Amino acid sequence: MPEPITVLIADDHPMFRRGLRALLGTMPEVEVLGEATDGNEAVRLAEDLHPRLILLDLHMPGGDGLAAIRRLTAVTPQPRILVVTMFEDDDSVFAALRAGARGYVLKDTDEDEMMRAIHAVGNGGSIFSPAIATRIMAFFAEAGRAAAPFPDLTPSERGVLQLMARGLSNETIAAQLSLSSKTVRNYVSNVFSKLHVVSRAQAIVRARDAGLG
Known part of the structure; x- marks a missing residue:
């Protein structure tokens, strides 16, 4: 027993x-x-x-x-x-x-x-x-959302931003993620809006400062 x-x-x-x-x-x-x-x-x-x-x-x-x-x-x-x-x-x-x-x-x-x-x-x-x-x-x-950079971004948007920060073009990102160019452009537009930036260069600077890329 x-x-x-x-x-x-x-x-x-x-x-x-x-x-x-x-x-x-x-x-x-x-x-x-x-x-x-x-x-x-x-x-x-x-x-x-x-x-x-x-x-x-x-x-x-x-x-x-x-x-x-x-x-x-x-x-x-x-x-x-x-x-x-x-x-x-x-x-x-x-x-x-x-x-x-x-x-x-x-x-x-x-x-x-x-x-x-x-x-x-x-x-x-x-x-x-x-x-x-x-x-x-x-x-x-x-806590996990707070720890991740840019918690307002969706996982897909964060992934696109990370590839942008590596210097990839929209066309290359689309090919790498098996997405259409239009879808990638939409993600990039959302990233600009949520990060409150007006250019790709500003988004890349923000991403690299946060450790993405």
């Missing part, structure tokens, strides 16, 4: 702890080792009980969850941390992930999803509530 997923619950609301313990009681592969009511107690119990998984709220009195996560990364063996909270703002989500949390779900998550999260993080994976996953994906997509 596989070893049970040993769990420590860390939350300052007694009713929520009882509900969570009741849910865990329906999972024969899970063993609850204890409960903490604040971050300091969570760290102390983790050092004493060595749970594999900690279900931890972010905002608790007497030592908040974020500080606890940072301290728990130094506990040996290091527990896996699943944040279970009502807070879904970007600051809370990314602060928890930076601190070392392996998953992040909301307290109103349904029971099946909560059990999947417990299994996933307890067995070494990572998981997020759908709303949180969408937020994370949007954040990194936006």
Whole structure:
């Protein structure tokens, strides 16, 4: 038989702890080792009980969850941390992930999803509530767009600009990309508009300054 997923619950609301313990009681592969009511107690119990998984709220009195996560990364063996909270703002989500949390779900998550999260993080994976996953994906997509030069350009327009910056003519670009000359002229016109330039030379200077070409 596989070893049970040993769990420590860390939350300052007694009713929520009882509900969570009741849910865990329906999972024969899970063993609850204890409960903490604040971050300091969570760290102390983790050092004493060595749970594999900690279900931890972010905002608790007497030592908040974020500080606890940072301290728990130094506990040996290091527990896996699943944040279970009502807070879904970007600051809370990314602060928890930076601190070392392996998953992040909301307290109103349904029971099946909560059990999947417990299994996933307890067995070494990572998981997020759908709303949180969408937020994370949007954040990194936006970061990727911001990191790329000229984020207003489409990938095709950026590719044409890059070839322009290498000194290629429209006809050569069309042949290289298997496009019509008219299509390339349209892309070049869009590039001029989005870069707020009036000539090919100005566009090339902007592209080379940004590292294209």
